[in-house]
Amino acid sequence: MSRAHRKQFIGMPLNADTQDLYHVRTAIQRALTGALPKLQGAFLDVGCGVMPYREMILKGSQVDRYIGMDLPVNDEAKYKTIRPDITWDGLGIPMPDASVDCAMATEVLEHCPDPLAVLKEIGRVMRPGGHLVLTVPFLWPLHDAPYDEHRYTPFALERLLRGAGFIDAEVRASGGWDASLGQMIGLWVMRRPMPPFIRTVLKWMSYPLVRWLFRRDRAPKGAELDWVMITAMSAMARKAQ
Structure with missing residues (x-):
């Protein structure tokens, strides 16, 4: 992956041209950075795409085997230089039980018709005690139609993780009122x-306001998660022993 392409996911600068993507991309990077100390061994990237976080995870954690998994490649231009290590059908993972130590799924669950079944399947291939890191959008346009299935609340995401056999779930909002408004302005202007x-x-008119909103934002936590706006969520959970 070229340095310019990597910048679309890691270290994205905030400017007039990135005001629609900046918050969501930096929130995902922040969630993965926070998860690095708990990642080790064999690592499964569910819905890996072009694996933009592969280098970051291999260099910043104890992961020694990175496995990218996605649907069969159908975009030759997009996957010209990198392809998934294994493919799946969106539900069944072609790996034995307890074959990886940890896993992640960034911006995947919203595309799953049966998210509980997918989480259970991820748990099946994970070894007990391993960590799963997730990110999901909340305030985001319909995309990849007709395969955009869900938007989750923090409570629904935590319930799904428990139902799939994960424990110690930590679900966090990625942004609050100010980031939500900034993201909507950026999306409207750019899309x-x-x-x-x-x-x-319009993008040069809106950019100062969007920048101000992002910089002053504070994501709600715990008991504050009621009658608030959030942009997205991240979650870290552990497979039960």
């Missing part, structure tokens, strides 16, 4: 259909 000239004018 609403409009003439290019109008978009250019």
